[in-house]
Amino acid sequence: MSERSASERSAELERLACDLVRIPTENPPGNEGAAAEFVSDWFREEGIDATLLEEPDPDRPQVGARVGENGPTVVLNGHLDVVPAGDPEAWTTDPYGGAVEDGRLYGRGSADMKTGVALAMLVARDLAPEIRSGSLSGSVVVHAAMGEETADPGTRTLLERGFDGDYGIVLEPTDFRVATSTKGLSVYRIAVEGMATHASQPDAGTNTIDEARPLLDAIDEYDADLRQREGSLCGGAFATVTEIEAGTDSNLAVIPDHAELVLDRRVLPGEDPDAVDAEVEALLDRVREEHGVETTWTRIQTYASSSIPVDHPLATSLRDGSAEAVGADGGVGEPWGIEAATDARNFVNDAEIPAVTWGPGDLDQAHTVDESIALADADVARNVLEDVVRAFIE
Template sequence: MSERSAPDPDHSTELEELARDLVRIPTENPPGDEGAAAEFVSDWFREAGIDATLLEEPDPNRPQVGARVGEGGPTVVLNGHLDVVPAGAPEAWTADPYAGVVEDGRLYGRGSADMKTGVALAMLVARDLAPEIRAGELSGSVVVHAAMGEETADPGTRTLLERGFDGDYGIVLEPTDFRVATSTKGLSVYRIAVEGVATHASQPDAGTNAIDETRPLLDAIDEYDAELREREGSLCGGAFATVTEIEAGTGSNLAVIPDRAELVLDRRVLPGEDPEEVDAEVEALLDRVRAERGVETTWTRIQTYASSSIPVDHPLATSLRDRSVAAVGPDGGVGEPWGIEAATDARNFVNDAEVPAVTWGPGDLDQAHTVDESIDLADAAIAREVLEDVVRSLIE
């Protein structure tokens, strides 16, 4: 990418310290330990003189934060989530995943890219615009979400929107390397059970090995995935069907042929696709395997992230895209219409609250959920200036 403008040094230091403080608070989900981070964010806002609510919905054991500056309109909502995926074995990391190490201009740690730096950006921009809003120089207002449960499709953001922390525009501050995503891909996750007949492993022909019964199902899923890849894609790319987990024979004697196997199917859903229509495709796939190979199955959809989309030329997207190009240059697709392959809480804005929203932020999505996750702090500082300018232009 072309050379990027130099951020304000004082702003850079302040952002680094706040993002580092957030990374140092473990908030792994599962199980969902957002509480300490939510209290930190709430206290920070109160010390800054900003009204903040520690919301105990949808889960009283997992509070989240909604904050508001101003009462007028239009209102821009800056959305971030507090939860992070588990870091895994600490020894796999170069440094403690919750130490918040800064080295060579990068902040390392679980959540540094996905997305505690984004939460820090939202907090600082709201605070910095507060004097202009209170003085009446800006007629609109700013809302900040520090949401729970994004990583496991819990209704954190949706609940914040329902409880009045909504607005006219939404910016979900996930790492996109300054690209503006007007579309997000969704997913439907299925648990499929394959039935067999248990018997002693010394007499395997006396039963039906559920593991063997999964073979034609796996072949059918491969065919389904190939067919999906042939369909017309979207700004988010194509649809996929992928098996992410298989379990059979656990918790039993090692000499027993298992009578049940379970697998998890991850089906990526494009904007315009209905989850119920995807359900019907999965049901048809299983019916075909049952009819052709006699494999008995049952299924349940266990997780759903809806896709979302707004027009690529929506004023919110155009403003953020133009300001990003001015700050970092047009390379890397920053100036082009784009959709993000991952699911984000933009879906709650667009689908549930009918609020136009985009996904945008500094950092590389490839860093999310990885060992030695990190973010370039210089890019984060540039993003702070871009975000402040865009929000100001939307609420003036």
């Protein structure tokens, strides 16, 4: 444990998390640069080697930092990007003001996941003296990655460029539950074709909105079927239309000849994305055969699912430490999988590094108006994380 007092530790964590929240890093469009420079400068001021990596996108740098060169290595992963805040007038506080009220930090990214980034930075800094003195034989790596919110290969690139290790902890908000499994998703853009005509003569054309109706019905049936299948620690699979557009690029009096919708298919551990593609294609074939609706499709985004054994020592250690710190309520001491996709998939699937998703804060706060996190929980998480990492790099 750091020699700083509890109050000093709380104050510096609050200050660092606030500073990060106050740097807008919305994705899209993806403007992580200022935050990456902040993180890189902070590490260098603390005497820690940090690289401002301009891959995979030179306009969107990210940071990899390392303390130590030998022994077992734990990678602490966080992402710098946040989803757009939307209308600031809908927020009670400035989404990028970093306000603290009644012990909660408010702002876009407070829960998802700049407080997690701050935890990684501070734990690496606090363990650095023991690593350098040789009393800890291992190493700590920190990721401040770009592009997690849109499946960009930020974390994967950091791992490929040598910021890897033997274990990974992805510091997303899980309310102290340890996720050994993560859901994935495949996102599809589906186009429906019709024939344009004047709205005063609708029967002279084919309204693509009407053509989309049986497709929407078929997707509802597909979703119902998925919900009946066996689930996982992450819950069940779903198929949801998240966007639909038709007629927006023409005159108001024109029957639209083209519609596009976005289908979000949540993918469970063990499901093959290619097999999911085949299910979607079969669905569209059936709609064409039964209703004459012509469609084309493209998979536009993919997050792979991931899984490691629930009794992996890293998972067990974090579960035990969390349950001791906050109690076993809410499933903290039980095996669990997270419904959301996380960059744990890059560790497990791409780099073959066992990784869990864990952190303070409630996932329900992610992507919401007035997003916030209890700073007292962040303090507890810092202590748990420091103890667990120290045990794995002794």
